[in-house]
Each structure stands twice: as structure tokens, then as C-alpha cells.
Amino acid sequence: MNEFVISSGHAKVVRGASGYLDEVNEARKIVPKVAEYLKDLDCKVHTFDDDTSKTQRDNINTIVKYHNSKSRDLDVSVHFNAGTKETGGTEVLYYGDENIVLAAKVSKAISEVLGIKDRGAKKRTDLGFLKGTAKPAILIEVCFVDTKTNADAYKKNFDKCCKAIAETLSGKKLKDEAKPVEKKNIIHKVQVGAFSDEKNATKLAAELKKKGYSVNIVKG
Structure with a gap:
């Protein structure tokens, strides 16, 4: 109908x-x-x-x-x-x-x-x-x-x-209203440098921490 x-x-x-x-x-x-x-x-x-x-x-x-x-x-x-x-x-x-x-x-x-x-x-x-x-x-x-x-x-x-x-x-169905897309919090990471000597990596990390940066040393 x-x-x-x-x-x-x-x-x-x-x-x-x-x-x-x-x-x-x-x-x-x-x-x-x-x-x-x-x-x-x-x-x-x-x-x-x-x-x-x-x-x-x-x-x-x-x-x-x-x-x-x-x-x-x-x-x-x-x-x-x-x-x-x-x-x-x-x-x-x-x-x-x-x-x-x-x-x-x-x-x-x-x-x-x-x-x-x-x-x-x-x-x-x-x-x-x-x-x-x-x-x-x-x-x-x-x-x-x-x-x-x-x-x-x-x-x-x-x-x-x-x-x-x-x-x-x-005899028909109404379309569901579109649900808003949830925004996800995306974290962007910045790599400062790569060192073969662990002492140099530790030294730079300490300097960055003093300046207020969050620092992680990753071995790979």
C-alpha cells in the first residue's frame, strides 16, 4: 500500500x-x-x-x-x-x-x-x-x-x-538515525634518536626528562 x-x-x-x-x-x-x-x-x-x-x-x-x-x-x-x-x-x-x-x-x-x-x-x-x-x-x-x-x-x-x-x-521499515561516530584519542609518538651506546641514550633521556618530556628507552 x-x-x-x-x-x-x-x-x-x-x-x-x-x-x-x-x-x-x-x-x-x-x-x-x-x-x-x-x-x-x-x-x-x-x-x-x-x-x-x-x-x-x-x-x-x-x-x-x-x-x-x-x-x-x-x-x-x-x-x-x-x-x-x-x-x-x-x-x-x-x-x-x-x-x-x-x-x-x-x-x-x-x-x-x-x-x-x-x-x-x-x-x-x-x-x-x-x-x-x-x-x-x-x-x-x-x-x-x-x-x-x-x-x-x-x-x-x-x-x-x-x-x-x-x-x-x-509494510516498510524506517531507516535508523545515524549514530554519531565516536572520536578515538590517538597518541602520536616522536623518536628523538638511536644510539649504539646505551650510555649516550641514557644521557639524552635524562636531559629530556629535565625539560619535562616523558621518555622511554626502547632496546631493539
């Missing part, structure tokens, strides 16, 4: 879940970062945030309309979950059975970098986004906003999470 449309869930007025994290705010952080990494992987990306809708129905219709207006291979919606404070976890929702493998891979990739439960791929036939988009689609539930361990793990590993999503969607 080389072309994507990625949107954040809900809207500025039609808010989503909230707790230790705010779903709308965090989804709007993930979308541009994932898009940035996808572009680094030579993919074409369209992104969308809904700033105008006043109702849930309008919100779904607005997002779906934007997705369907673009050329793309896959539609992706970014959300955050709520409701299981004890365990939390990552899950990815899909509609068509052809998307189950990708959904499972994305869920696993996110859960591994965040170190939280992998709830896996889950088929949903009742969601407007998944039913309304004309191309294959997945809806990512990154983690649970009301589970503190999830929120802490997400905040700590935000960048890794975005990289994992981009790499899994594209």
Missing part, C-alpha cells in the same frame, strides 16, 4: 472519550506524525480533522465524505478507547474480512511498543466510518484513556507508537 487517507476520530465540538488522555486531542497529534513517517517511507498521505460538525451524524458523514473524495489504497481512522480501567489495551476494528490480517498486525505492533495488552483485530459491522468508506478501512483504538498505565505508556512512547503504525501500514 502506498496511498492513505488518515483522519482523527470525532470533532472539535463532537468530543470523544476523556480521562488521563483526551481522545480528540491525542488523535490529532498521532495523525500528522504518522503521516510524516509514511511520507518518509515514500507513501502518499491525505490527513483530515473535522472542525465543523455539530452532531455525531454530521461528524461521521463529514469524515467519510473526505475519505471517499481522495484516491487511496486504505482508509484509517485514529481513536482512543474507554471503559476497561483495569486492563486497557490496543485494538483495531475492521469491517471487511480482507482487512483482518492488517488490523491484527497494527494492533500487535502498537501493543508491543507501548507494552500494553493486545486486544487484537475486532470485526464491527455497525460503525459508520467502516461501512461508509469505499476502500478497505481500519479504525485504530490506540489505548484506553481511562487506564493510567495505558496513558503513561502512550505518553512515554508516543513517537515509537507513530512509527509502528506507519511501518505496519506501509
